[in-house]
Amino acid sequence: xxxxxxxxxVGIGSMVVDRMHRTPRIIGPDxxxxxxxxxxxxxxxRFVGGVVLNQLGWAAALGLxxxxxxxxxxxxxxxxxxxxxxxxxxxxxxxxxxxxxxxSEIFIDEAGERAIYMSSAATxxxxxxxxxxHHADFIRRGLRVSxxxxxxxxxxxxxxxxxxxxxxxxxxIDVDVPPSxxxxxxxxxxxxxxxxxAADLLKPSKAAAVELVPEADGDALSxxxxxxxxxxxxxxxxxxxxxxxxIAADEFEGWIPALPVxxxxxxxxGDAFVAGLLVALHHGLGLESAxxxxxxxxxxxxERLGAFPEEPLWARERVLELYGxxxxxxxxxxxxxxxxxxxxxxxxxxxxxxxAEPHEALATIxxxxxxxQSLRKRTGPSRFEESVRLIRASEAGGGRVHxxxxxxxxxxxxxxxxxxxxxxxxxxxxDPVESVHGASGQVIRGDVVIAVSNSGETEELxxxxxxxxxxxxxxxxxxxxxxxxxxxxxDIVIDASVEREGGGLGLAPRAxxxxxxxxxxxxxxxxxxxxxxxxxxxxxxxxGGSLGKKLRGE
Numbered sequence: 001x002x003x004x005x006x007x008x009x010v011g012i013g014s015m016v017v018d019r020m021h022r023t024p025r026i027i028g029p030d031x032x033x034x035x036x037x038x039x040x041x042x043x044x045x046r047f048v049g050g051v052v053l054n055q056l057g058w059a060a061a062l063g064l065x066x067x068x069x070x071x072x073x074x075x076x077x078x079x080x081x082x083x084x085x086x087x088x089x090x091x092x093x094x095x096x097x098x099x100x101x102x103x104s105e106i107f108i109d110e111a112g113e114r115a116i117y118m119s120s121a122a123t124x125x126x127x128x129x130x131x132x133x134h135h136a137d138f139i140r141r142g143l144r145v146s147x148x149x150x151x152x153x154x155x156x157x158x159x160x161x162x163x164x165x166x167x168x169x170x171x172x173i174d175v176d177v178p179p180s181x182x183x184x185x186x187x188x189x190x191x192x193x194x195x196x197x198a199a200d201l202l203k204p205s206k207a208a209a210v211e212l213v214p215e216a217d218g219d220a221l222s223x224x225x226x227x228x229x230x231x232x233x234x235x236x237x238x239x240x241x242x243x244x245x246x247i248a249a250d251e252f253e254g255w256i257p258a259l260p261v262x263x264x265x266x267x268x269x270g271d272a273f274v275a276g277l278l279v280a281l282h283h284g285l286g287l288e289s290a291x292x293x294x295x296x297x298x299x300x301x302x303e304r305l306g307a308f309p310e311e312p313l314w315a316r317e318r319v320l321e322l323y324g325x326x327x328x329x330x331x332x333x334x335x336x337x338x339x340x341x342x343x344x345x346x347x348x349x350x351x352x353x354x355x356a357e358p359h360e361a362l363a364t365i366x367x368x369x370x371x372x373q374s375l376r377k378r379t380g381p382s383r384f385e386e387s388v389r390l391i392r393a394s395e396a397g398g399g400r401v402h403x404x405x406x407x408x409x410x411x412x413x414x415x416x417x418x419x420x421x422x423x424x425x426x427x428x429x430x431d432p433v434e435s436v437h438g439a440s441g442q443v444i445r446g447d448v449v450i451a452v453s454n455s456g457e458t459e460e461l462x463x464x465x466x467x468x469x470x471x472x473x474x475x476x477x478x479x480x481x482x483x484x485x486x487x488x489x490x491d492i493v494i495d496a497s498v499e500r501e502g503g504g505l506g507l508a509p510r511a512x513x514x515x516x517x518x519x520x521x522x523x524x525x526x527x528x529x530x531x532x533x534x535x536x537x538x539x540x541x542x543x544g545g546s547l548g549k550k551l552r553g554e
Contacts, residue, residue, distance in 0.1 A: 007091060008064040008282055010142035012135070012160055013052030013174075014123055014151045015068065016102040017077040018267065018307065020045045023107050026115045039377060048084040048308035049104060050123075051148045051176050054268045058275030058297055060088040061312035062319065063330035064282060067091035067142065069135045070152075071122045077101035078122075087362055088312055089333030093138040095130070098122020102151060112263040112302065120151035124185075128159035135160075140167045144278060149208075150176035154187030154195055161198040174274050175204035178211040201235040202227060203274050209238045221255050224248035235287065237277065237294075239270055245291055252287040259299040259322055268307020273298040276319065283327060296322035311370060313363055332363065364510060367502035371511040372518060375498070379519075383494045384526045387476050390492060391425065391527065394448045394474065402443060402473075404430040405452035406460050408509040409516060413452045416520035422541050423524050424533040432464040440464070445472030452520070453477070454496070454512040456484025465489055478519050480512055494519055 021044055022036040035043040048057070056066040068085060072078045072094045078101040085092050100121040107115045131139075139145060145164040147157050157173070164171045173195065183189050196202060196212075204212060209223040216226030220238040224246045228236045235249040244257040276297030280290035300318040301307065309315035312332055320327065391401055401420060405413030413429060420427035430449060431439050443449065449468050453461050456479040465475055465486060477490035480497040487493045496519055498511040542548055 006065070006143055007067040007141050009056065009059050009144050009146060009278055010067040010069060010091075010139060011052040011056050011146040012068070012070040012126075012131070012152060012156075013146075013148035014050030014102060014120070014176075015053040015070070015072065015081050016050035016104050016118070016123075016151075017080060018047040018049035018104045018106050020047055020265075020267075020305065021105070021107045023109055025109045026107055026113065045305070046080070047306035048081060048310070049106075049268060049306070050081075050102060051150045051174055051271050052146060053081065053085070053090075054271035054307045055146060055174065055275045055278075056090050057084070057088050057308045057312075058272045058301070058315065059279055060090055060333065061309040061315040062275065062279045062297075062327075063316075063332065064279055065089075065091075065330075065333060067093060067138065069093040069138045071095050071098045071126045071130060073098040073101045073122050075101055077103060084308060084310070087366075088309070093135060095134050098125055106267055108265055108267070108305075112266050114265070114267055116267075118151065123151040124153060126152055126156045128155040131156050131159040131163070136163050139163045140169070142169055144170050144172065144282070146172040146174070146274070146278065148174045148176055149182050149186070149192070149195065150174070152186070154182070154191040157186075157195050158191055158198065161195060165198060170200045171198065172201045172203070172274070172278065173199040174270065175202060175208045175212075176270065178205075178208040180211055196233070197231050199233060201237070201277075202231070202233050203237045203239065203270070203277070205270060206238055206240045220244075220246035221248070221253070225253070237291065239273055239298075241266070241269075244295060245273070247287050247291050249287055254288065256288065256291040256295060258295050261299045261303050261322075263302045265305045265307075266302050269298040269301045271307060272301035272309075279327075279329075293319070293323050293327075296320075311366060313367070364502035367500050368511045368514050371498040371500060371502075372514060375496070375515050375518070379495065383492060384523055386492050387494070387523055388526055388530050390474055390476065391448050392530075394446050395425075397446050399444070399446035399448060401425060401427040401448050401450065402430040402468075403427055403450045403452065403520070404432050404435070404461065404464060405516075406432050406458045408513050409452040409454060412513050412516040412520060413450070415517055416450065416452070416524070419521060419524045420527065422538070423528040424531050424537060425524065425527045430464070430468075432460045435464040435467060436460075440467050440471065443468045443471050443473050447473045448476060449473050450476045450478060450520070450523075451486055451490070452479075452496075452516050453484075453486055454480040454509060454516070456481040456486030462486065462489075478516055480515070494523075 023033055027033040038045050056068055060066045074096040102121045102123045103119045105117045147160050161171050213226035216222045220240040224236045224238040225248045228248045238246045242258055246255050273294045276294035277290050280293040296319045299322050403413040403417040417427040417429040462485050475490040476492045477486045478494045478496050479486050496515045498515055502510040
C-alpha cells in the first residue's frame with residue numbers, strides 16, 4: 001500500500017443527529033417542565049454528533065487525516081451528517097442501506113448537564129458480516145483504528161478489532177456506556193470482554209470503569225490500574241468529567257487535572273478528549289502530554305453548544321491555547337468523501353489525495369457565516385426604521401438617495417443603489433473619487449447619502465462625506481467601526497462590524513463586504529415593505545431576464 005493512501009485514524013460507530021433541547025433543569029419521572037428557546041430560533045436545534053464522528057471531527061480539526069466507515073441511511077439526517085463529514089475532510093466509506101440514520105434527543109440544563117435518549121438505527125444494524133464484506137480494505141488503510149462501546153453491536157466491534165489486529169494496526173475503544181447498558185442492547189458479556197481485551201487503548205468513563213472493576217477503589221487512577229491488570233490492556237485512560245483523567249500504562253501512571261473553563265454543554269467532551277489523546281500519540285508525545293492535550297480538547301468542546309467542531313479553525317486555536325504549547329499540526333483538510341461502497345476519492349481522482357484549496361474555500365465560508373450570524377444576533381430594527389423615516393422625509397421634500405463607497409465597499413454600494421432602484425426607492429451611485437472633482441453636483445440639500453465603509457476612515461470617503469454634509473445632505477453610515485470619523489459625522493449609523501474576514505491572510509474584505517451587502521439588502525427590503533411595493537411595479541422596472549419572464553408568467 002502506498003503511503004499516500006494511508007489515513008491517520010479511521011473509525012466506526014455512532015454518527016448521530018443530536019436534537020438539542022434547553023431546559024432549566026432535567027426533570028424526573030411524572031414531571032413536566034418548560035423548554036427554553038435558543039437565541040434566534042425555536043426550542044430545538046439540530047447538531048452533528050455521535051461518539052466516533054465527534055472524535056474524528058476533532059482529530060480532523062487538529063490536522064489528522066481521518067476516515068469513517070459503516071452503515072447509514074440515505075435520508076435527510078444522513079445527508080446532514082455526510083455534509084458535515086465533507087466540511088471537515090473526513091473520508092467516508094459508508095453503505096447507505098440502513099433503516100434510518102441514528103438520532104439522539106438531548107436535554108441540557110442551565111448548568112450544562114444533560115440527559116440523552118438515543119436511537120441507534122443504522123449503526124445498531126451493523127453486523128460482523130457487513131464489516132467483513134464492505135469495510136475490511138478501508139480498515140487496513142488506517143494507521144490507527146478507533147471504535148466504541150455505545151451503539152455499534154459488539155460482534156461488529158470485535159470484527160473490526162480482529163481485522164485491525166491481523167493487519168498490525170493499533171486499536172482504540174471508547175467505552176462510552178457501562179456494561180449494564182451495553183450487554184442487553186449490543187451483545188453478550190463474553191463478546192464485550194473479548195472486545196475489551198482486543199484493544200490496545202481503552203478509554204472508559206468513570207461510570208463504565210466502576211462496573212468493569214467493581215472490586216477496585218472508587219478513584220479514577222485505581223480504576224485505571226484495576227482495568228489494566230484485569231484485561232492486560234497496554235494503556236487505560238479513565239475520564240472523570242470536570243475533574244480530569246487518570247492514565248495507567250508502563251511509561252506513565254498518574255492523574256491529570258482538567259482545565260477550568262466555563263461550561264456551556266458537556267455533550268461530546270469525552271469524544272473530543274479521545275481525539276486529543278490520539279492526535280498526541282500520532283505526533284509521538286508521551287502519555288502525560290497526551291493526557292494534557294486530551295483535557296484541552298475536552299475543555300474546548302464544553303465551551304460551546306454541540307459536540308462536533310463545526311468551527312475547526314476556532315477549535316484548533318482554542319485547543320492550542322488551552323494546551324499552552326506549539327504542535328506540528330498538519331493543515332486542515334476538506335474534501336468530498338465517497339458514498340456507498342466507494343472508497344473516498346479526492347479531487348485528483350486518487351484515493352487519499354490532498355488539496356488545500358477546498359479547505360480554504362469551506363473555511364472562509366464558515367467564517368463569513370459565523371460573522372453574519374453574530375451580526376444578526378446584535379442587529380435590531382431601530383436603525384432600519386430610522387433610516388426609512390429619514391429617506392421618506394427626504395423624498396417628500398424632493399430629495400433623492402445616493403450610495404457611496406471606496407474599494408471593495410464600492411461594489412456593495414453599487415449593488416445597494418441598484419437594488420433600491422429596482423424595489424421602489426430610486427437611488428444613484430456616488431463615486432467618491434469623482435465627487436471631489438464635480439460629481440458631488442448630483443447631491444442637493446435634503447438628499448440622503450448612504451456611505452459604506454468598513455474602517456470609516458478612508459480618505460476619499462471622508463472627503464466626500466464632508467463635502468455632501470456641507471451641501472446639506474443627510475448621511476446614513478454602514479460601517480464596521482462605530483467610533484470612526486464616518487460614524488461621528490453620520491445622522492444614523494448601522495453596525496456592519498466583523499471580527500474576522502476569512503481567507504488565508506484574513507486581510508482582504510470578505511465577511512465585511514458580505515455584512516455590508518446584507519445590511520443594504522435588509523434596508524431595501526424594509527423600504528419595499530413600507531411602500532407597499534407590488535409585483536407589477538417590480539415588473540415595470542425589471543422586464544428583462546428570467547425574473548421578467550417569471551413575473552409575466554412565461
